[in-house]
Amino acid sequence: xxxxxxxxxxxxxxxxxxxxxxxxxxxxxxxxxxxxxxxxxxxxxxxxxxxxxxxxxxxxxxxxxxxxxxxxxxxxxxxxxxxxxxxxxxxxxxxxxxxxxxxxxxxxxxxxxxxxxxxxxxxxxxxxxxxxxxxxxxxxxxxxxxxxxxxxxxxxxxx
Amino acid sequence: xxxxxxxxxxxxxxxxxxxxxxxxxxxxxxxxxxxxxxxxxxxxxxxxxxxxxxxxxxxxxxxxxxxxxxxxxxxxxxxxxxxxxxxxxxxxxxxxxxxxxxxxxxxxxxxxxxxxxxxxxxxxxxxxxxxxxxxxxxxxxxxxxxxxxxxxxxxxxxxxxxxxxxxxxxxxxxxxxxxxxxxxxxxxxxxxxxxxxxxx
Numbered sequence: 001x002x003x004x005x006x007x008x009x010x011x012x013x014x015x016x017x018x019x020x021x022x023x024x025x026x027x028x029x030x031x032x033x034x035x036x037x038x039x040x041x042x043x044x045x046x047x048x049x050x051x052x053x054x055x056x057x058x059x060x061x062x063x064x065x066x067x068x069x070x071x072x073x074x075x076x077x078x079x080x081x082x083x084x085x086x087x088x089x090x091x092x093x094x095x096x097x098x099x100x101x102x103x104x105x106x107x108x109x110x111x112x113x114x115x116x117x118x119x120x121x122x123x124x125x126x127x128x129x130x131x132x133x134x135x136x137x138x139x140x141x142x143x144x145x146x147x148x149x150x151x152x153x154x155x156x157x158x159x
Numbered sequence: 160x161x162x163x164x165x166x167x168x169x170x171x172x173x174x175x176x177x178x179x180x181x182x183x184x185x186x187x188x189x190x191x192x193x194x195x196x197x198x199x200x201x202x203x204x205x206x207x208x209x210x211x212x213x214x215x216x217x218x219x220x221x222x223x224x225x226x227x228x229x230x231x232x233x234x235x236x237x238x239x240x241x242x243x244x245x246x247x248x249x250x251x252x253x254x255x256x257x258x259x260x261x262x263x264x265x266x267x268x269x270x271x272x273x274x275x276x277x278x279x280x281x282x283x284x285x286x287x288x289x290x291x292x293x294x295x296x297x298x299x300x301x302x303x304x305x306x307x308x309x310x311x312x313x314x315x316x317x318x319x320x321x322x323x324x325x326x327x328x329x330x331x332x333x334x335x336x337x338x339x340x341x342x343x344x345x346x347x348x349x350x351x352x353x354x355x356x357x358x359x
Contacts, residue, residue: 007206008311024215024304027312047205047311061205094309095223095297103225104297106312135305137216152218152301 006030009061011044011070013077020140025090027107029114029130031067032087032140032147033123035079041142044070048106049113063113071121086118087127087147087159089138096133107131127159162202169355170200176286177279178339182328184278188271189249194329208307212237212338215304219243222272222298223309226280229289230347233310234276235340237303242335243268249335265298272296279339287354310342 002018008028012020020043022030033042044066051062059065075081091111097104111130118125129136129149137150147159186193209215220243226232238246247264250271273296280291299306328337343351352358 007204008208008308009205024209024302024307026301026305026308028308047308048315052315092305094299094301094306095221097223097225097294097297100225100294104309106309133299135302137302 006043006045008045008047009058011042011060011066011073013040013042013070013074014142015040015077017143020142022090022138025136025138026092026094027090027110029063029088029090029107029110030138030140031063031070031114031118032138033067033070033074033084034087034140034142034145035074035083036085036145037083038079039142040074040077040079041140041145042070042074043138043140046110046114049109063110064117067114067117067123068121071123084123085126085145086123087140087145088114088125089129089136089147089149089159091130092132092134092136094133094135129157129159166352166357167200167202169352169357173283173286173351174200174341177282177341180278180282181275181339184274185271185328188274189246191249205311208311209304211307211340212239212303215302215307217303218301219303219306220268220298220300221306222268222276222296223306224272224276224293224296226291226293226343226347228292230291230343230350231313232341232343232347233313234279234293235306235310235342236272236275237306237338237340238268239336240300242337243300246271246335246337269296269298272298275339279341283351287351289350289354307340310340313342313344316345 004012005021006012016039022045028047031044044060046063046066048062050064059069091107093105093107095104134151139148149157182193218240219237222236224234247267250267251259276293284291
């Protein structure tokens, strides 16, 4: 089966079958968009909540620009805007340094901006496994839209 | 970021001095000879960083400090799970395995992170005449990729590449795979070059 690893700041789209994967998500968030009728699935692996300037040289590094970018690419490949749903994983806080919570909780802010962006785009969020203080690997099966989340020592979850 | 070979040479020298001092401090702590490989300074694509240590899903122990002062950045010290056990055993000589609990292990590793990152920064400070202040260290044990995410967020610009200085340590007798990753913010990097009379 076609297995595509989506690295930090990257995106990928598959049709009909195959697996899209984000390995070892910490504060990063993986956003899976899916059109179940056409079986078109896209995954973007964002590092930061919001781009600070208008230089869109790397839109998929950020949640606020990465999600609309992926959505557009899926529409271009024939996905139906109305049937697209989202599932997300990641956004944890791996380290805790007292007095520097602002800097260390970037995962939390990532998740907030991801949710805001999905809401603005009117894409329903049907599943999430976010937050906490542990890493996750996310596997998105394009044939049926299932997202599997794997951890070290915390088992596996299906979204 | 437009770095030419001279910029990279300077960073390599900084890394060399910093990591050399860190290895010496580790050696004093362990009371054993500690060697290190020549530090590598790399401009890495974001997606390639988690592969430095054998892949994003490898279980590791990480100790991190934020760098503040004249230049911001972050240091992350990573040990493979088995190397972290060896390191603790080497420091806690005289105690049997049963006597060392998880909390003790953690505080030993935090102290290692503290000493190694402070000496690294001291060397950097005397080389550049800049002031670098480390925060208290924090530790975590999880997938390498998840821990490396944190240092990547230092550069909030649109850059798709990041500068890392990394090295590994070899403690006499036993191979301890430890990696020191230093990521300066783009602004800090600029200041570092300026302090040496080099423009970016």
